[in-house]
Amino acid sequence: MQGSIASHERLEWLEQELTASGSVTLADAARELGVSEMTIRRDLTELEGRGAAKRIRGGAKAVGPSTFSQRHAAHSRAKATIASKLAAMVPAAGTVAFDASSTVMRLAGRLGHVRDLTVLTNGPDTFAALQGDPGAQPLLTGGQLDARTGSLVGPLACRTADQLVLDQFFTSAAALDVALGASEATLDEAEVKRHLAAAARVVILAVDASKLDARATATSFDWSRIDVVVTELDPADPRLDPYRALADIR
Numbered sequence: 001m002q003g004s005i006a007s008h009e010r011l012e013w014l015e016q017e018l019t020a021s022g023s024v025t026l027a028d029a030a031r032e033l034g035v036s037e038m039t040i041r042r043d044l045t046e047l048e049g050r051g052a053a054k055r056i057r058g059g060a061k062a063v064g065p066s067t068f069s070q071r072h073a074a075h076s077r078a079k080a081t082i083a084s085k086l087a088a089m090v091p092a093a094g095t096v097a098f099d100a101s102s103t104v105m106r107l108a109g110r111l112g113h114v115r116d117l118t119v120l121t122n123g124p125d126t127f128a129a130l131q132g133d134p135g136a137q138p139l140l141t142g143g144q145l146d147a148r149t150g151s152l153v154g155p156l157a158c159r160t161a162d163q164l165v166l167d168q169f170f171t172s173a174a175a176l177d178v179a180l181g182a183s184e185a186t187l188d189e190a191e192v193k194r195h196l197a198a199a200a201r202v203v204i205l206a207v208d209a210s211k212l213d214a215r216a217t218a219t220s221f222d223w224s225r226i227d228v229v230v231t232e233l234d235p236a237d238p239r240l241d242p243y244r245a246l247a248d249i250r
Contacts, residue, residue, distance in 0.1 A: 005033060010043050018053055018062040022174060022185070023214055025059035058213050061175070078208040078232035079103045083110055085230050085250055086170060086206055092135075093117055094167040097196045098126050100151030100189075101172035103206050105129060111136055120164055122152040122192050146188060153188035161195035169200035174216035176207050176229070178242045181222035183215055190218035197225050205247070206230040209239060223247065 010033055017024045024044075026037040033040070044060040047053040053060040083106035090096065090107065093116040098104045100123030108129035111117070115135045121127050122141040130138035143157030171193055173182035182205060184190040197203045197220070205226050212231075223246045230250045233240060240249050 005035075007043070010035070010039075011047065014040075014043055014047060014060075015052055018047075018060065021210055023056070023059060023061040023210060025210065025214075027058070028210070029059070056175075056215055061214070061216060078210075079106055081232040082206045082208065082230055083107055086204065087111065087113075089168070089204060089228075089230075089250075090114065090170075091117065091167060095120070095164055097121065097161070097164075097166050097169045097171075097200060099123065099169075099171040099193060099196065100126060100149065101206075103172040103208070104170050107170065108133075118164075120161070120166070120196075122157050122161075122196075123150065124152065125150060141192070143192075146186065149186065149189055151189060151192070153186075153192050157192045158195040161192065161199055164199055166196070166200040168202045168204055169196050170204050170206065171196070172206050173211060173220060175214035176205070176211050176243075177213065177215050178246070180215055180219060181226060182220045184218050184220050185216050187218045190220040193220040197221050202227045204228045204230060208232055212239060213242075 014024060026040050029040045030037045044053055044055055048055050054063055082103055086107050087110035090111060092114050095118040098119055098121040105123060105126045108126055111133055117135060118137045119130055120139045127138050127140045130136050141152050141157040141160040143152035144154040146153050174185045175183045203225055209231055226247050228248045228250055229243055235249050243249060
């Protein structure tokens with residue numbers, strides 16, 4: 001989008017981006033709309049006043065969690081790149097966990113090298129996508145389906161996570177912050193991820209660049225529990241500089 005556009009058109013674009021991606025940054029919106037970050041800041045303040053967004057440092061997030069279909073459609077090219085990187089990290093055998101995120105679900109079609117891999121997931125869509133793979137044995141945590149996020153949550157999901165010893169936990173996050181760590185749009189989602197992370201020897205966090213330097217509603221785990229961060233960016237990208245001392249960057 002080039003040139004200056006009317007205020008109502010900017011607001012419409014920002015609302016669509018918030019719906020599709022769950023968040024928007026000042027820098028990305030200003031670049032896309034061809035206006036200053038100050039202008040975007042005023043627009044986001046107006047949307048917050050309407051109850052359509054919540055201001056966060058460096059941008060805004062949608063009010064309430066995005067649906068699975070919304071998340072799956074957002075940043076699809078970046079997520080495909082991330083999935084390719086993650087696939088190279090999945091062992092041929094052992095026990096791993098995949099969260100219910102649309103980013104990690106893309107791994108399901110990239111496991112041609114596995115031969116005896118047990119995959120625990122709290123994502124019904126991920127569980128379905130793993131069916132028929134001769135080298136993978138998918139397990140579903142059970143629990144209550146959160147219609148907002150498409151994931152299984154609650155005490156049963158958490159108890160199931162506690163029963164397995166996991167080699168790796170592949171997970172995404174609604175937001176990633178240098179000080180806070182990873183956070184989620186709902187308390188229930190964060191709780192399940194904490195249990196899965198506690199059961200894992202290695203936690204691999206996959207987020208596209210739009211999630212960096214942001215905070216969501218509920219903390220899932222801090223940097224003491226994040227071993228590897230995978231994005232679509234080149235590992236040398238300066239946007240990743242603040243995270244280099246905190247985790248292995250891929």
